[in-house]
Amino acid sequence: MSELITPRVLGGFRDYLPDAMMARERLMETARRVYRSYGFSPIDTPVLEYSEILLGKGGDESDKQLFRFRDNGDRDVAMRFDLTVPLARFSAMHAGELGLPFKRYHIAPVWRGEKPQKGRYREFVQCDFDTIGTLSNAADIETLMVIYDLLSAIGFTQNGQPQFGIRVNNRLILNGVLEQLGVAEKSVGVLRAIDKLPKVGREAVLAEMVEKVSLSSDQAAQVLDLLSSEADLDQLEKLLASNAKASEGVARLKELLSAAKEAGIPASAVTIDLSIARGLDYYTGTIYETFLTALPTIGSVCSGGRYDNLAGLFTKEQLPGIGASLGLDRLLAAMEELGMIGHATTPAVVFVPQFDESKLGAYMHLARRLRAAGIATEVYPEAKKLGKQLQYADRKGFRLAVIAGSDEFAKGEWQVKDLQSGSKEMIADAVLETRLLEILAAGK
Amino acid sequence: MSELITPRVLGGFRDYLPDAMMARERLMETARRVYRSYGFSPIDTPVLEYSEILLGKGGDESDKQLFRFRDNGDRDVAMRFDLTVPLARFSAMHAGELGLPFKRYHIAPVWRGEKPQKGRYREFVQCDFDTIGTLSNAADIETLMVIYDLLSAIGFTQNGQPQFGIRVNNRLILNGVLEQLGVAEKSVGVLRAIDKLPKVGREAVLAEMVEKVSLSSDQAAQVLDLLSSEADLDQLEKLLASNAKASEGVARLKELLSAAKEAGIPASAVTIDLSIARGLDYYTGTIYETFLTALPTIGSVCSGGRYDNLAGLFTKEQLPGIGASLGLDRLLAAMEELGMIGHATTPAVVFVPQFDESKLGAYMHLARRLRAAGIATEVYPEAKKLGKQLQYADRKGFRLAVIAGSDEFAKGEWQVKDLQSGSKEMIADAVLETRLLEILAAGK
Numbered sequence: 001m002s003e004l005i006t007p008r009v010l011g012g013f014r015d016y017l018p019d020a021m022m023a024r025e026r027l028m029e030t031a032r033r034v035y036r037s038y039g040f041s042p043i044d045t046p047v048l049e050y051s052e053i054l055l056g057k058g059g060d061e062s063d064k065q066l067f068r069f070r071d072n073g074d075r076d077v078a079m080r081f082d083l084t085v086p087l088a089r090f091s092a093m094h095a096g097e098l099g100l101p102f103k104r105y106h107i108a109p110v111w112r113g114e115k116p117q118k119g120r121y122r123e124f125v126q127c128d129f130d131t132i133g134t135l136s137n138a139a140d141i142e143t144l145m146v147i148y149d150l151l152s153a154i155g156f157t158q159n160g161q162p163q164f165g166i167r168v169n170n171r172l173i174l175n176g177v178l179e180q181l182g183v184a185e186k187s188v189g190v191l192r193a194i195d196k197l198p199k200v201g202r203e204a205v206l207a208e209m210v211e212k213v214s215l216s217s218d219q220a221a222q223v224l225d226l227l228s229s230e231a232d233l234d235q236l237e238k239l240l241a242s243n244a245k246a247s248e249g250v251a252r253l254k255e256l257l258s259a260a261k262e263a264g265i266p267a268s269a270v271t272i273d274l275s276i277a278r279g280l281d282y283y284t285g286t287i288y289e290t291f292l293t294a295l296p297t298i299g300s301v302c303s304g305g306r307y308d309n310l311a312g313l314f315t316k317e318q319l320p321g322i323g324a325s326l327g328l329d330r331l332l333a334a335m336e337e338l339g340m341i342g343h344a345t346t347p348a349v350v351f352v353p354q355f356d357e358s359k360l361g362a363y364m365h366l367a368r369r370l371r372a373a374g375i376a377t378e379v380y381p382e383a384k385k386l387g388k389q390l391q392y393a394d395r396k397g398f399r400l401a402v403i404a405g406s407d408e409f410a411k412g413e414w415q416v417k418d419l420q421s422g423s424k425e426m427i428a429d430a431v432l433e434t435r436l437l438e439i440l441a442a443g444k
Numbered sequence: 445m446s447e448l449i450t451p452r453v454l455g456g457f458r459d460y461l462p463d464a465m466m467a468r469e470r471l472m473e474t475a476r477r478v479y480r481s482y483g484f485s486p487i488d489t490p491v492l493e494y495s496e497i498l499l500g501k502g503g504d505e506s507d508k509q510l511f512r513f514r515d516n517g518d519r520d521v522a523m524r525f526d527l528t529v530p531l532a533r534f535s536a537m538h539a540g541e542l543g544l545p546f547k548r549y550h551i552a553p554v555w556r557g558e559k560p561q562k563g564r565y566r567e568f569v570q571c572d573f574d575t576i577g578t579l580s581n582a583a584d585i586e587t588l589m590v591i592y593d594l595l596s597a598i599g600f601t602q603n604g605q606p607q608f609g610i611r612v613n614n615r616l617i618l619n620g621v622l623e624q625l626g627v628a629e630k631s632v633g634v635l636r637a638i639d640k641l642p643k644v645g646r647e648a649v650l651a652e653m654v655e656k657v658s659l660s661s662d663q664a665a666q667v668l669d670l671l672s673s674e675a676d677l678d679q680l681e682k683l684l685a686s687n688a689k690a691s692e693g694v695a696r697l698k699e700l701l702s703a704a705k706e707a708g709i710p711a712s713a714v715t716i717d718l719s720i721a722r723g724l725d726y727y728t729g730t731i732y733e734t735f736l737t738a739l740p741t742i743g744s745v746c747s748g749g750r751y752d753n754l755a756g757l758f759t760k761e762q763l764p765g766i767g768a769s770l771g772l773d774r775l776l777a778a779m780e781e782l783g784m785i786g787h788a789t790t791p792a793v794v795f796v797p798q799f800d801e802s803k804l805g806a807y808m809h810l811a812r813r814l815r816a817a818g819i820a821t822e823v824y825p826e827a828k829k830l831g832k833q834l835q836y837a838d839r840k841g842f843r844l845a846v847i848a849g850s851d852e853f854a855k856g857e858w859q860v861k862d863l864q865s866g867s868k869e870m871i872a873d874a875v876l877e878t879r880l881l882e883i884l885a886a887g888k
Contacts (some may be wrong), residue, residue, distance in 0.1 A: 005497060007536040007758040009490055010521060015534055017541065018485030018548070025476070025486050032469070037815040039792030039822025041462035042469050046453055046567055047491065047523075047553065048511070053449060067492070069513030072557050077454060079491075090459055092451040097461070098789075099839055101825055104462070109491065113516050123490055131825065138804055138825040145808065149815070255804075262805025263812050314451040345542075348483030360582055360699075361706025364589065368707050371481040371593070378483025381545055381575065381582040395543055 012114075012122030018345040023332055024125070027154065028107050031127045031326055034150045035105040038142060040129050043104045045086040051078040053089050056313050065112045079111040083128045083325075084310075091132055092314035100133030100319075119333065130323025132310060137252050139322050140286040140306060141259045144168065147290055147302050147324055148265050154331070155340060156292060162266060163293045164301075167273035170253050170286050171305070173236075174274070176246025177226055181219050188281055189213035194227060195277040202228070227274045233257070252286060284308045288324055292334055301331045344397025348376040349440060351398035351419070353390065355405045357383035362409070366402065366432075373433040375440070377402075394419055399440065402432070418443075456558075456566030462789040467776055468569070471598065472551050475571045475770055478594045479549040482586060484573050487548045489530040495522040497533050500757050509556045523555040527572045527769075528754075535576055536758035544577030544763075563777065574767025576754060581696050583766050584730040584750060585703045588612065591734055591746050591768055592709050598775070599784060600736065606710060607737045608745075611717040614697050614730050615749070617680070618718070620690020621670055625663050632725055633657035638671060639721040646672070671718045677701070696730060728752045732768055736778055745775045788841025792820040793884060795842035795863070797834065799849045801827035806853070810846065810876075817877040819884070821846075838863055843887065844880065862887075 009015060016024060032042070051068050055078075068078035080086050083106045091102065107127045116122060129146060131139040147166055156163045174191070178184050193208040202224065209220035233254050240246035253272055260270060278287040285306030292301060304324025311319050335341050350370055352363050363379045370377040378398070380389045386403070393401055401417040408414055412429045416436065420443075427435045453459060460468060476486070495512050499522075512522035524530050527550045535546065551571045560566060573590060575583040591610055600607045618635070622628050637652040646668065653664035670683075677698050684690035697716055704714060722731040729750030736745060748768025755763045779785050794814055796807050807823045814821040822842070824833045830847070837845055845861040852858055856873045860880065864887075871879045 004759065005500065005757050007497070007533045007755075008494065009537075010492055010494065010515075010519065011517075013490035013492060015490070015538065016486075016488040017538060018487060021486040021488055024488075036791035037820045038811075039790050039795075039820060041790055042460075042465040043462060044460040044465055044468075046457035046459070047555070048454055048457060048567070050452070050454065053451070056449065067513075067515060069511075071454075071511060073455075075454065089451045093453075094459065094461060099836065103790075103822070111491070123492070134825045136825040138798070138808075138823065141804070141808060142823065142825070145812065149812075259805040259808055263808035311451075313449050315448065346483050346485055346547075347480035351483075354582065360585070361703040364582075364585060364703055364707035367482075368589065368593075376481045376483060378547070379582065379586065381578045381580040381586070392543065 010122075012116030012120075014121060014123070019341075019343055020332075022344070022347060023335070023341045024328065027326075027328060027332065028125070028127065030153045031107060031150060032105070034146060034153050035129050037149070038103070038146055040103045040105040040131075040146075043087075043090065043106055044108060045080070045083075045090055045106070047079055047109075048077045049080060049086065049089070051076045053314075054078050054080060054085055065114055067111050067113055081112050082110050083108060083126050087128070087130060087132075088311040088319075089314055091319055092311040092317070095133075095315070095317060095319070101139070102132045103130070104132070105129040119329070121329070125328050127326040127328055128323060129325075130321050132319055132321040135320050137255050138259075140252060141256050141263075143286070143288065143304065143322050143324055144256060144260055144270065145263060145265060147288060148260075148269055150302065150326060151290060155335075162269040164269065165271055165291050165293065166269055166302075167271050167276050167289045167291070168253065168256065168286060169272070169274050169276045169278070170249035171283055172245045172249030172252070172285060173240070174223075174227065176240060176243040176249060177223060179245060180240075180243045181215075181222065183215060183219060186213050186215065190215070190223060191277045191281075194224075194275060197228065197275055229274070233272065249285070256286070278303060278305055282307055286322065292338075294338055295334050298330060298334050298337075299327075301327045301334065303327070342397070346378065346396040346398060348378040349399040350375050350377040350436065351390075351393040351396075351401045352377060352379045353386055353393070353401060353403055354380050354383040355386055355403055356409075359404070359409065362404075366404075366414075370402075370433060370436065373437065375433070375436055390417075390419070399443065400436065402436075454566070456560030456564075458565060458567070463785075463787050464776075466788070466791060467779070467785045468772065471770075471772060471776065472569070472571065474597045475551060475594060476549070478590060478597050479573050481593070482547070482590055484547045484549040484575075484590075487531075487534065487550055488552060489524070489527075489534055489550070491523055491553075492521045493524060493530065493533070495520045497758075498522050498524060498529050509558055511555050511557055525556050526554050527552060527570045531572070531574060531576075532755040532763075533758055535763055536755040536761070539577075539759070539761060539763070545583070546576045547574070548576070549573040563773070565773070569772050571770040571772050572767060573769075574765050576763055576765040579764050581699055584696060585700050585707075587730070587732065587748065587766050587768055588700060588704055588714065589707060589709060591732060592704075592713055594746065594770060595734060599779075606713040608713070609715055609735050609737065610713055610746075611715050611720050611733045611735065612697065612700065612730060613716070613718050613720045613722075614693035615727055616689045616693030616696070616729060617684070618667075618671065620684060620687040620693060621667060623689060624684075624687045625659075625666065627659060627663060630657050630659065634659070634667060635721045635725075638668075638719060641672065641719055673718070677716065693729075700730070722747060722749055726751055730766065736782075738782055739778050742774060742778050742781075743771075745771045745778065747771070786841070790822065790840040790842060792822040793843040794819055794821040794880065795834075795837040795840075795845045796821060796823045797830055797837070797845060797847055798824050798827040799830055799847055800853075803848070803853065806848075810848075810858075814846075814877060814880065817881065819877070819880055834861075834863075843884065846876075846880075 066078045109125050151164045193205050206220045209215045237250045283305035287305035289300035290302040306322040310321050367377040367379050403415040416425050510522045515521050595608045637649050650664050653659045681694045727749035731749035733744035734746040750766040754765050811821040811823050847859040860869050
């Protein structure tokens with residue numbers, strides 16, 4: 001006998017067992033359904049790309065995080081670390097064929113060789129949607145609506161009320177304010193300081209703006225007062241009227257709020273929050289973050305924004321766009337914590353034991369009938385003792401067992417057992433599907 | 445200005461544009477739905493594994509096909525080249541937690557560094573389903589039923605008649621016959637010769653069995669006569685009664701045919717074909733291949749079989765199983781050739797142009813109403829000329845445009861234009877969803 005190989009997975013990687021994978025598939029299906037309902041189309045790109053494509057020329061900072069190697073043809077290749085760079089490469093290659101505006105979603109794994117730590121993995125799935133090739137605020141409004149419909153469809157509503165809040169900002173406002181103060185070139189430093197506001201508090205942010213970014217105390221206070229105020233857009237409009245950039249930012253936010261309201265998004269779901277910074281220099285317009293009412297500390301579960309130039313590395317064509325990404329792993333962790341995830345390990349709801357081995361064909365026939373009625377049904381493969389078979393069904397989390405032995409076959413009826421309550425009911429063969437659908441609907 | 449990077453993909457890899465990706469997603473969704481309806485659960489495993497896991501100890505033949513490298517922690521890792529070895533590793537690690545029998549499906553990409561050629565890629569998706577941990581023929585019967593339901597659900601039926609044929613064999617029969625002839629140890633050579641039957645013909649196969657496998661001419665003829673005959677299982681049963689192995693093979697095939705018939709699988713969909721060999725030594729019992737009636741030359745689109753010992757590399761526990769795999773790429777190529785794939789590049793069916801820029805919120809509201817009725821709807825982001833907007837809609841393949849300007853808003857009605865026929869219809873706001881659903885259902 002040869003020696004056994006110890007089965008194990010690489011650090012930072014995970015197996016998904018059925019209960020975890022069913023929850024993931026459900027979430028990805030919901031995302032696909034919502035994205036599609038807005039006309040976003042799916043695309044896919046290779047997991048491996050030329051390293052040059054992923055890193056850009058000379059971009060070595062992210063280098064260490066890449067799974068990068070030489071393939072058998074000695075090409076310098078790497079596994080994608082996000083879906084944005086591949087989208088940029090894809091858009092540059094296919095823009096002519098795709099036509100603009102182009103709306104795509106992409107749900108796929110990415111890899112980063114970061115040090116594994118709690119809640120951070122080297123392999124994880126991103127769920128992105130983007131609208132490329134239009135500057136229109138309609139796309140910004142739609143992005144907000146997609147986020148709203150997505151979180152609602154996932155189940156974050158109660159009595160029709162959203163149990164999440166989408167915070168929206170527009171980068172143009174800060175840029176305009178800094179321009180007005182004559183310190184436009186300091187935006188990255190200011191953003192970096194503001195980003196820390198929830199963690200370090202007002203005084204520390206002011207100090208950083210003065211010490212590291214070289215704003216005057218007065219300028220720092222002005223910026224922070226503006227950003228941390230409960231923004232009244234009408235007031236802001238007057239305040240910033242003399243700056244074109246800031247005015248445009250305010251105008252776009254106003255139009256966003258009014259169109260979203262008209263489209264039926266509850267006002268309680270959307271807050272203007274001028275303090276959200278969302279990355280340092282990639283975004284150039286509207287920015288979104290989404291927090292769960294019951295679990296705000298877990299951070300934003302759906303974030304994104306508008307950018308000016310997606311594919312500048314690959315083409316001279318300016319491709320503006322806007323998009324956001326659902327944080328699949330973070331959201332699943334939250335749903336687990338909030339008890340929103342079932343623990344069945346089978347997608348089937350009806351279990352058919354082999355009570356009488358000689359009736360295998362009849363059980364198989366029954367199961368196909370139920371499947372045709374949309375009821376996922378499993379027939380146990382072995383004619384073990386009924387108790388053993390039902391034990392298996394309990395463990396997997398089936399809802400109902402449909403049982404028949406020779407008595408039942410003779411009478412043309414089935415014994416249906418509720419595996420949660422233990423209650424039993426005899427159902428005539430002719431009405432079995434109808435009655436099972438009733439029981440399943442009632443038990444939801 | 446920095447130099448641009450030429451956007452390109454690695455040889456043997458592909459981008460999937462919306463039309464191709466929508467067809468792929470549709471196929472994967474159908475597979476998931478059918479697998480789940482039988483109680484198969486989804487799992488996922490890491491794309492990267494220790495090379496030792498994927499190769500087994502010393503297994504260097506497949507080495508050249510692996511994307512294998514040392515990661516930043518100097519671990520010898522590789523990208524999975526199939527979903528079976530990861531399933532073996534997974535089953536060995538988690539069998540206790542999962543419970544047996546364990547039914548899983550896994551739809552995921554795999555990588556092989558083979559020389560790219562027409563129809564063969566270095567990155568492709570596998571759609572596997574397997575039942576682990578039972579020897580029961582019920583699992584073999586169910587596997588046949590899954591294949592039947594899968595091909596039917598994908599659309600290979602006409603007037604209720606299957607447009608595909610599933611060929612079934614049982615490896616035990618050949619093994620029994622060879623045992624009876626006293627040449628049991630020659631099964632691999634015999635299988636290799638028989639595998640070529642459709643390509644090289646009877647004489648060449650006979651010659652190979654004599655010259656390379658050292659069967660006598662008489663033995664070779666006996667084997668080939670048996671395998672290439674239209675098998676009558678009752679006759680075969682008598683003929684092979686003295687050999688336990690072959691008899692079991694025949695008995696399992698007989699039970700499979702009768703249970704499948706009772707379960708409602710049309711007899712025309714299933715053929716016993718003792719000549720199918722399906723790989724050389726992995727399978728040990730029932731074997732399946734599936735051919736399309738309209739395009740048999742494309743090869744089997746869904747294949748699989750029973751194996752004795754899935755995870756022998758990783759555990760002493762014997763894990764028998766049975767499963768099959770849908771050939772996604774081959775099937776898509778066939779469907780493309782048979783005109784079964786639409787060429788819309790959007791998943792949305794209704795297009796709402798911005799006819800009147802001031803009504804953006806109203807268009808957004810309309811679109812949400814239609815989405816709530818299950819009608820995927822896109823609002824064009826820019827208020828361009830109507831003709832330009834409709835051009836975009838035509839190009840993407842929307843079915844209907846729903847148009848309103850100030851006249852229509854005043855009257856509370858919408859103009860609905862069929863983008864294929866060009867016909868127009870005015871529909872009152874109150875009945876819009878109902879009427880659109882009718883039009884869409886009629887046009888299917």
